[in-house]
Structures are given as C-alpha cells and as structure tokens.
Amino acid sequence: MKKFATVDPEHFLWQTNLGIRSEVKDKEDLESLQKRFNHTEGLHIYQRMKGCEWNDETDEIKSWRQSSYDGEDFLALDTKTWTWTAAKPQAFPMKHTLDHDQAFMTYLKFYHTEICVQNLKKYVNFGRDVLMRTDLPKVFLLQKTPSSPVSCFATGFYPSSATLFWRKDGKDLHENVVHGEVLPNPDGTFQMTVDLNVEVTAEVEGKYECVFQLSGVKEDLVTKLERRSILSNASDEDNVKVIVGTTLAVAAVILAIIVIVVVAIRHKNKEANYDPAADEDGT
Incomplete structure (x- = not known):
C-alpha cells in the first residue's frame, strides 16, 4: 500500500x-x-x-x-x-x-x-x-486413544480459503466425519481439523486418506491413513510401559547376579575358615 x-x-x-x-x-x-x-x-x-x-x-x-x-x-x-x-x-x-x-x-x-x-x-x-501468497501446511494424524476418532490436523497454511476432508477409495466421505473451523495461528497462518470415526486396523490402512486443498494451488496434499503415521497419547503411554518394563527386567537380572555373587563370596569365605579337626572331635 x-x-x-x-x-x-x-x-x-x-x-x-x-x-x-x-x-x-x-x-x-x-x-x-x-x-x-x-x-x-x-x-x-x-x-x-x-x-x-x-x-x-x-x-x-x-x-x-x-x-x-x-x-x-x-x-x-x-x-x-x-x-x-x-x-x-x-x-x-x-x-x-x-x-x-x-x-x-x-x-x-x-x-x-x-x-x-x-x-x-x-x-x-x-x-x-x-x-496471492500461498503457504502449504504441515499435516498430522492425531488420535487420543485407539478407540478415539482419527483427527487430520493441518497447520501453517495461507490463505484461509482451504478445504480439508477424508476420502475412501477415491470417494469423498460425508458420514462419520466432523469438520472443524478454520482458526488463526499467532504467525498469521491458519489451522483446521477434520475427524474420522473409524477403527484403524490392517484392513483399512491405505484405504482412507486425508486431503488438503488450498486456493491457488492445483495439486492436493494427501496423507494416507496408516497406524505408524498416527501420533497418539496411547502410543506414548505404551512406549513408557515398554521402557519401564524393560528397566524392571534389567534391574531384576542385575539383582539376581548380585545375589549370586554375594552367596559365592560367602561360600568361599566359609571354605577358607573351615577347620577339619573341629569336625573330627565333634565340636
């Protein structure tokens, strides 16, 4: 201006x-x-x-x-x-x-x-x-628990004239889908979400995809639904459980080794102090 x-x-x-x-x-x-x-x-x-x-x-x-x-x-x-x-x-x-x-x-x-x-x-x-500036977003798949809807989250795009939707086998989905509002980010870009209520199993992987379209950009930004791509609180909890379980198992092994070593040392000391004459006279 x-x-x-x-x-x-x-x-x-x-x-x-x-x-x-x-x-x-x-x-x-x-x-x-x-x-x-x-x-x-x-x-x-x-x-x-x-x-x-x-x-x-x-x-x-x-x-x-x-x-x-x-x-x-x-x-x-x-x-x-x-x-x-x-x-x-x-x-x-x-x-x-x-x-x-x-x-x-x-x-x-x-x-x-x-x-x-x-x-x-x-x-x-x-x-x-x-x-006429256009910024493509970063897209993430989020899920609170394995039974929660899968949320497709796009953030950092500009302008705000964008659409985000789920597609299955190439067809747009309208059922079991909840669209969120376009919200502003502190840096002047925008974010939005669309939730899909589906159980993520091996059978459905690859069939669903989240599609982002931005005004002024011809190509769609497509993110396929795969379990390994989902960021989840439940996954973090599972990782913590694995780490804790592994740590406890290692600690148990170390403790067992320590016990064996202590018993071996005591047994060796006992042999070193053994007096054959004492056994012979019954004392």
Whole structure:
C-alpha cells in the first residue's frame, strides 16, 4: 500500500475526502434513525457496508451495499434489480426516497459496476505479492486413544480459503466425519481439523486418506491413513510401559547376579575358615 500511495497519491486523497464526507452523512443518518426508533439516550450504532467481488477467470462481478442499526439489518440495495429492500418498518421512508432518487441510483450503478471494480483490480495488482501468497501446511494424524476418532490436523497454511476432508477409495466421505473451523495461528497462518470415526486396523490402512486443498494451488496434499503415521497419547503411554518394563527386567537380572555373587563370596569365605579337626572331635 505504501508503494501504491507513491504511485497514485490522488487515489488516497480521494478516499480520504470520501471518508470525511461519509462521516458527516453518517452522523446525520444516525440522528434521524434515533428519532425514528424513539431512542433519546444511550449508545446506538449505525453501520454501512459496500463492496464488490471480481472473478478474474470469468470476469463476473458481484456487488453489495447495505446498512444496519444497532447490529440488525436495516436497509439493503439489490444490485440485480437496483431497488432497495427495507428490513425494518422504520426503513420504509428512506427506501421510498432512495427508490425515487434517479440521480443517486445512476451514481450507484456506475460505482458498483465501474469504480469499485477498478479499485479492486488496483489493490490486487499492487498487493499481489501478499494477497496471492500461498503457504502449504504441515499435516498430522492425531488420535487420543485407539478407540478415539482419527483427527487430520493441518497447520501453517495461507490463505484461509482451504478445504480439508477424508476420502475412501477415491470417494469423498460425508458420514462419520466432523469438520472443524478454520482458526488463526499467532504467525498469521491458519489451522483446521477434520475427524474420522473409524477403527484403524490392517484392513483399512491405505484405504482412507486425508486431503488438503488450498486456493491457488492445483495439486492436493494427501496423507494416507496408516497406524505408524498416527501420533497418539496411547502410543506414548505404551512406549513408557515398554521402557519401564524393560528397566524392571534389567534391574531384576542385575539383582539376581548380585545375589549370586554375594552367596559365592560367602561360600568361599566359609571354605577358607573351615577347620577339619573341629569336625573330627565333634565340636
């Protein structure tokens, strides 16, 4: 954006002036809405949102413009019919006025079909290095216990527009599958999980696979379900049991050797102190 500001400073000046004018208009609208809702005191919020979406492959354009009062829908523009929709009774007077304001409607059509899209293309072009960045994740198979669902965990991917799902014999699975939400990581990347409720046996190994797909990347990231690939608390516990059992066995062998050595030493000492005459006279 710093580079953009240097190349096209007039654009940022225009946006700044637009924001100043919008602030004045929003205050006027908020005061008007407070009267219509009969709100004489307290904190109230008026919000307006406008935007557009451009598909660079099909050149299809979608746009929207809507407003809300105290967090609830108030008024929206249908950009297909170019008419206003009132979500509250208090919005009908404003809808009636806007529907008959042909000059303003002409400006809205020009803005949503031309200006908004031109700005969007500018932003994409100048921010391409950041906006078009793609980072593939690290994928892990996790399982708490042998009877727990197998969780496919993908972390470190960017952008957030990704899908993660289980597949069996090449077909997407929808049953016994639970999808988690896309969550942010502290470093700005994202993570997500998808759980599969299945008993991991030798018969099912290799038949199931976790598939990760990232927007902008053609190839899928596939992780096959194999017992040796699963990270599990139960596996750690089993390893601890094996280590403890081995340690105890070694300790028992060492103890037995020590006992044998002690007995041998005592027996040797006893032979060294043996007096044949004492045995002969019966003492």
